[in-house]
Amino acid sequence: xxxxxxxxxxxxxxxxxxxxxxxxxxxxxxxxxxxxxxxxxxxxxxxxxxxxxxxxxxxxxxxxxxxxxxxxxxxxxxxxxxxxxxxxxxxxxxxxxxxxxxxxxxxxxxxxxxxxxxxxxxxxxxxxxxxxxxxxxxxxxxxxxxxxxxxxxxxxxxxxxxxxxxxxxxxxxxxxxxxxxxxxxxxxxxxxxxxxxxxxxxxxxxxxxxxxxxxxxxxxxxxxxxxxxxxxxxxxxxxxxxxxxxxxxxxxxxxxxxxxxxxxxxxxxxxxxxxxxxxxxxxxxxxxxxxxxxxxxxxxxxxxxxxxxxxxxxxxxxxxxxxxxxxxxxxxxxxxxxxxxxxxxxxxxxxxxxxxxxxxxxxxxxxxxxxxxxxxxxxxxxxxxxxxxxxxxxxxxxxxxxxxxxx
Amino acid sequence: xxxxxxxxxxxxxxxxxxxxxxxxxxxxxxxxxxxxxxxxxxxxxxxxxxxxxxxxxxxxxxxxxxxxxxxxxxxxxxxxxxxxxxxxxxxxxxxxxxxxxxxxxxxxxxxxxxxxxxxxxxxxxxxxxxxxxxxxxxxxxxxxxxxxxxxxxxxxxxxxxxxxxxxxxxxxxxxxxxxxxxxxxxxxxxxxxxxxxxxxxxxxxxxxxxxxxxxxxxxxxxxxxxxxxxxxxxxxxxxxxxxxxxxxxxxxxxxxxxxxxxxxxxxxxxxxxxxxxxxxxxxxxxxxxxxxxxxxxxxxxxxxxxxxxxxxxxxxxxxxxxxxxxxxxxxxxxxxxx
Numbered sequence: 001x002x003x004x005x006x007x008x009x010x011x012x013x014x015x016x017x018x019x020x021x022x023x024x025x026x027x028x029x030x031x032x033x034x035x036x037x038x039x040x041x042x043x044x045x046x047x048x049x050x051x052x053x054x055x056x057x058x059x060x061x062x063x064x065x066x067x068x069x070x071x072x073x074x075x076x077x078x079x080x081x082x083x084x085x086x087x088x089x090x091x092x093x094x095x096x097x098x099x100x101x102x103x104x105x106x107x108x109x110x111x112x113x114x115x116x117x118x119x120x121x122x123x124x125x126x127x128x129x130x131x132x133x134x135x136x137x138x139x140x141x142x143x144x145x146x147x148x149x150x151x152x153x154x155x156x157x158x159x160x161x162x163x164x165x166x167x168x169x170x171x172x173x174x175x176x177x178x179x180x181x182x183x184x185x186x187x188x189x190x191x192x193x194x195x196x197x198x199x200x201x202x203x204x205x206x207x208x209x210x211x212x213x214x215x216x217x218x219x220x221x222x223x224x225x226x227x228x229x230x231x232x233x234x235x236x237x238x239x240x241x242x243x244x245x246x247x248x249x250x251x252x253x254x255x256x257x258x259x260x261x262x263x264x265x266x267x268x269x270x271x272x273x274x275x276x277x278x279x280x281x282x283x284x285x286x287x288x289x290x291x292x293x294x295x296x297x298x299x300x301x302x303x304x305x306x307x308x309x310x311x312x313x314x315x316x317x318x319x320x321x322x323x324x325x326x327x328x329x330x331x332x333x334x335x336x337x338x339x340x341x342x343x344x345x346x347x348x349x350x351x352x353x354x355x356x357x358x359x360x361x362x363x364x365x366x367x368x369x370x371x372x373x374x375x376x377x378x379x380x381x382x383x384x385x386x387x388x389x390x391x392x393x394x395x396x397x398x399x400x401x402x403x404x405x406x407x
Numbered sequence: 408x409x410x411x412x413x414x415x416x417x418x419x420x421x422x423x424x425x426x427x428x429x430x431x432x433x434x435x436x437x438x439x440x441x442x443x444x445x446x447x448x449x450x451x452x453x454x455x456x457x458x459x460x461x462x463x464x465x466x467x468x469x470x471x472x473x474x475x476x477x478x479x480x481x482x483x484x485x486x487x488x489x490x491x492x493x494x495x496x497x498x499x500x501x502x503x504x505x506x507x508x509x510x511x512x513x514x515x516x517x518x519x520x521x522x523x524x525x526x527x528x529x530x531x532x533x534x535x536x537x538x539x540x541x542x543x544x545x546x547x548x549x550x551x552x553x554x555x556x557x558x559x560x561x562x563x564x565x566x567x568x569x570x571x572x573x574x575x576x577x578x579x580x581x582x583x584x585x586x587x588x589x590x591x592x593x594x595x596x597x598x599x600x601x602x603x604x605x606x607x608x609x610x611x612x613x614x615x616x617x618x619x620x621x622x623x624x625x626x627x628x629x630x631x632x633x634x635x636x637x638x639x640x641x642x643x644x645x646x647x648x649x650x651x652x653x654x655x656x657x658x659x660x661x662x663x664x665x666x667x668x669x670x671x672x673x674x675x676x677x678x679x680x681x682x683x684x685x686x687x688x689x690x691x692x693x694x695x696x697x698x699x700x701x702x703x704x705x706x707x708x709x710x711x712x713x714x715x716x717x718x719x720x721x722x723x724x725x726x727x728x729x730x731x732x733x734x735x736x737x738x739x740x741x742x743x744x745x
Contacts, residue, residue, distance in 0.1 A: 070640060073547055118639065118642040120642065122640075126633045126636065131633045131634065132633040132636075133634050134634045134638075134652050134656065136656050137651070137655065145643070145651070149641065149643055149647075150642060228641070231642060
């Protein structure tokens with residue numbers, strides 16, 4: 001685990017909204033320690049879409065949850081920094097080492113402050129719209145509730161926000177005992193209808209009074225987006241927002257997200273395993289494998305000129321419409337278990353990598369590829385030198401195919 | 408508050424089930440009788456009349472051998488004669504050993520049972536549901552602490568615990584004025600009604616565990632629902648999530664358990680009264696304990712009538728509980744009998 005206090009303060013550009021540095025999230029389960037996210041670093045810039053792509057179980061969703069501080073027991077963020085640009089917050093913590101310029105390290109401020117940023121600064125859309133809305137509350141009420149939470153929070157000064165968010169015990173009792181009393185007032189309801197209209201739901205005023213089971217999957221996902229927009233967040237985290245939807249609806253949802261990002265002040269973090277979504281939506285992309293971000297950079301740099309064999313493998317497993325005759329090249333093997341005691345030294349991909357070399361058993365630093373945009377970083381020895389079959393990893397012949405061990 | 412779907416399920420289950428209808432009829436009967444006791448009861452249930460003692464219910468003629476002895480010329484002579492006791496139309500269910508009207512006592516006893524059953528259940532739910540929701544929502548040490556405590560409470564026989572608590576706190580009873588009599592109706596009826604305060608608290612304390620367990624189980628599964636995570640991501644705090652997102656989705660099994668618990672608590676109250684711990688003398692359990700001595704000498708109705716009343720009430724409530732369970736939540740099994 002990196003020692004937080006000793007790492008030098010990062011140099012952050014002004015257009016960096018969120019900068020994640022060496023973020024590690026672990027789960028302490030009965031089977032052992034699981035390193036779900038390991039030393040992940042990436043940046044979210046103003047008005048950009050950052051894509052995080054990877055196989056199932058590569059730590060994409062946990063990265064998203066870590067960003068918004070929603071990792072739940074037995075998981076824990078064990079290290080790293082999340083720098084978030086907020087002048088107001090920076091002024092509040094001025095003088096502490098949690099502030100650099102306008103950026104504040106959210107891992108070093110109290111948990112209540114982090115919580116107060118949910119909804120208003122960070123917001124999230126989830127994978128399965130069917131289960132992401134409370135089935136016993138009308139859609140409009142749920143969105144209005146999200147609006148109301150933020151409206152009340154913003155009505156209070158920053159310092160007391162974390163305490164006054166939500167509601168007090170007396171209020172809770174009254175609301176529970178008197179079912180006709182609504183948490184949200186008329187203003188918030190009107191705003192909820194507006195939001196529903198914004199995400200393209202027809203007859204928003206009528207639909208707002210319906211329950212989630214009366215909505216279709218695509219409409220629910222729109223409602224989810226409307227709910228996530230209630231607090232006018234700076235960063236909208238979309239965790240596989242289209243996975244549960246059919247293709248035509250997928251396209252509509254992606255259009256909505258794209259419009260939001262183009263029109264407003266919202267940056268989007270798009271978590272997906274769908275390379276097509278990444279190619280269509282994202283300005284920047286990070287490729288995750290076994291909890292690490294193995295390659296990141298501008299979309300064009302990463303997709304057109306991938307360095308890491310895993311990135312190449314991912315791109316190689318997408319069918320080419322123009323030349324369907326070429327065989328797909330799947331990556332052999334599976335994502336390794338993320339159990340700490342089973343993780344190898346060095347590169348986690350080495351066992352599946354067609355170009356693994358002896359040096360891959362040593363810890364691999366993140367290299368800059370030295371492209372013109374100088375934002376293309378990769379965690380692979382191939383960034384520095386060519387593959388040399390002479391020093392190929394044990395158990396492989398020169399073609400890179402694995403030799404079946406005799407047991 | 409109830410969604411259309413829930414209403415539809417309730418209605419269709421009700422139409423298809425004779426038992427559900429029977430349960431509703433029985434419970435409505437008991438509730439009606441309990442509320443309007445001063446109008447329904449033919450006599451003041453506390454008025455004694457030794458001339459009328461031990462009268463059998465209508466339709467039953469009781470004969471008994473009475474042995475009297477007297478001194479004749481310095482010798483004891485025993486005379487055995489057969490006495491016929493006929494029922495009195497004024498006392499359709501007969502009278503007890505002190506000549507009190509059994510029907511009136513059963514009717515007034517329904518009040519005690521229902522009030523204790525409902526208030527005790529409400530109290531048990533008020534304690535148990537929040538404890539269970541908190542344990543299930545936060546998991547970890549809080550969960551371990553609360554639920555191990557609940558398990559220990561559960562391992563303790565509820566009747567023994569109840570008796571111990573009553574011994575500890577004493578039998579506090581509150582005399583509540585009867586609203587109908589106070590309003591000027593049915594002046595011949597008792598003016599006050601004794602609310603067995605300690606018993607209500609005790610049955611609540613004894614039975615909260617069932618609610619805690621159900622609520623915890625629901626909270627455990629609901630906390631991992633995405634809409635709970637979504638609510639957290641949107642900035643809602645824990646109290647809002649528990650009250651607004653977990654509780655409403657956990658309410659169905661809690662309601663079903665509540666109905667079953669009313670029946671269980673009525674039984675528990677009767678057991679306590681039978682053992683003499685109730686604090687009121689107008690209770691089915693108390694009457695059974697009074698009538699116990701008469702069973703062997705033939706006056707079975709003194710204990711039998713209140714026993715029958717308990718049976719009707721408990722069966723009725725349990726049938727309603729089954730109906731609700733089948734209609735609302737087919738997944739859960741009956742649990743929590745005392």
